[in-house]
Amino acid sequence: MTSPTDDLQTVRDYLRYACTRFADPSLYFGHGTDNVWDEAVQLVMRSLQLPLENNTVFLDARLTREERSLVLARIERRVSDRVPLAYLLGEAWFMGMPFRVDERVLVPRSPLGELLENELQPWLGDRPVQRILDLCTGSGCIGIGAAHVFQDATVELSDISGEAIAVANDNIRMHELSDRVSAIQSDLFASLEGRYDVILSNPPYVDAEDMADMPDEYRHEPALGLAAGKDGLEIAHRILADAADYLTDDGLLIVEVGNSQAALEEAYPELPFTWLAFSQGGEGVFLLFAQDLKNWRSGQ
Numbered sequence: 001m002t003s004p005t006d007d008l009q010t011v012r013d014y015l016r017y018a019c020t021r022f023a024d025p026s027l028y029f030g031h032g033t034d035n036v037w038d039e040a041v042q043l044v045m046r047s048l049q050l051p052l053e054n055n056t057v058f059l060d061a062r063l064t065r066e067e068r069s070l071v072l073a074r075i076e077r078r079v080s081d082r083v084p085l086a087y088l089l090g091e092a093w094f095m096g097m098p099f100r101v102d103e104r105v106l107v108p109r110s111p112l113g114e115l116l117e118n119e120l121q122p123w124l125g126d127r128p129v130q131r132i133l134d135l136c137t138g139s140g141c142i143g144i145g146a147a148h149v150f151q152d153a154t155v156e157l158s159d160i161s162g163e164a165i166a167v168a169n170d171n172i173r174m175h176e177l178s179d180r181v182s183a184i185q186s187d188l189f190a191s192l193e194g195r196y197d198v199i200l201s202n203p204p205y206v207d208a209e210d211m212a213d214m215p216d217e218y219r220h221e222p223a224l225g226l227a228a229g230k231d232g233l234e235i236a237h238r239i240l241a242d243a244a245d246y247l248t249d250d251g252l253l254i255v256e257v258g259n260s261q262a263a264l265e266e267a268y269p270e271l272p273f274t275w276l277a278f279s280q281g282g283e284g285v286f287l288l289f290a291q292d293l294k295n296w297r298s299g300q
């Protein structure tokens with residue numbers, strides 16, 4: 001029996017076919033790429049273990065039978081089941097580095113990556129960074145990214161989910177950082193000890209209304225990584241209440257709250273949030289100094 005895809009032979013053919021299938025208007029691009037072409041290139045090239053850059057030399061190369069089945073199956077699952085590309089590939093790119101991911105963790109996409117690429121400047125100034133916490137770490141992408149930037153620091157990755165901790169540990173091994181990066185299962189600060197120079201966090205912050213309206217792609221991600229109560233602030237409230245006890249005297253707290261920014265500002269009019277700007281997209285990330293948190297708590 002023949003099938004319409006029997007004529008597809010070359011890398012170029014599969015890229016073209018993926019673009020046509022991904023033109024389906026109900027597909028949502030929110031997990032690393034934001035357009036049909038980039039999604040098609042990543043799916044086809046990475047399924048074939050080919051580089052994403054400088055790959056035009058392969059455009060006329062033919063796929064083997066096994067490669068054809070693999071690429072076609074992944075295109076089908078992306079379109080019919082709305083599975084995010086990163087889960088199909090088992091990898092995602094963050095700060096230009098690969099991370100292992102699957103449905104146990106969110107797909108990395110936090111704007112905190114851009115902040116780390118800028119070495120947390122100008123906010124960090126000349127403060128020494130010896131110890132960093134990535135709270136609510138998921139795949140470990142933010143903390144591992146921080147370890148690459150601050151090469152003399154030790155980094156702890158923590159998450160309430162044992163499944164996320166298993167993925168984070170895989171990524172620590174893959175990045176060969178076991179000597180100074182560790183993963184700890186903890187309900188926020190409950191199992192953590194000591195003080196950190198920098199606490200970075202991309203916690204769950206989606207409010208109930210946005211959870212109900214999410215495109216199907218997000219339903220493949222663990223709800224524990226997204227949902228944060230009616231106003232999206234359930235976890236942020238707890239972080240703000242305790243962070244001062246886990247920061248050094250001139251430590252920094254940097255937390256992403258996305259669309260919940262307005263609700264947070266309304267809930268804490270007396271906290272001097274600095275809302276950070278990003279050139280590569282993203283919003284709703286605040287920075288507070290340890291002293292701000294201490295002053296606020298002592299005034300309560």
Ligand SMILES: C[S@@+](CC[C@H](N)C(=O)[O-])C[C@H]1O[C@@H](n2cnc3c(N)ncnc32)[C@H](O)[C@@H]1O
Nearest residue numbers: 108136137138159160161187188202203204225
């Ligand atoms: C938005 S995801 C972010 C993952 C990762 N930081 C990233 O940027 O890709 C939030 C993570 O917080 C974790 N989490 C949810 N509630 C938590 C809690 N009470 N304590 C610690 N981690 C929690 C979830 O398991 C999930 O991995």
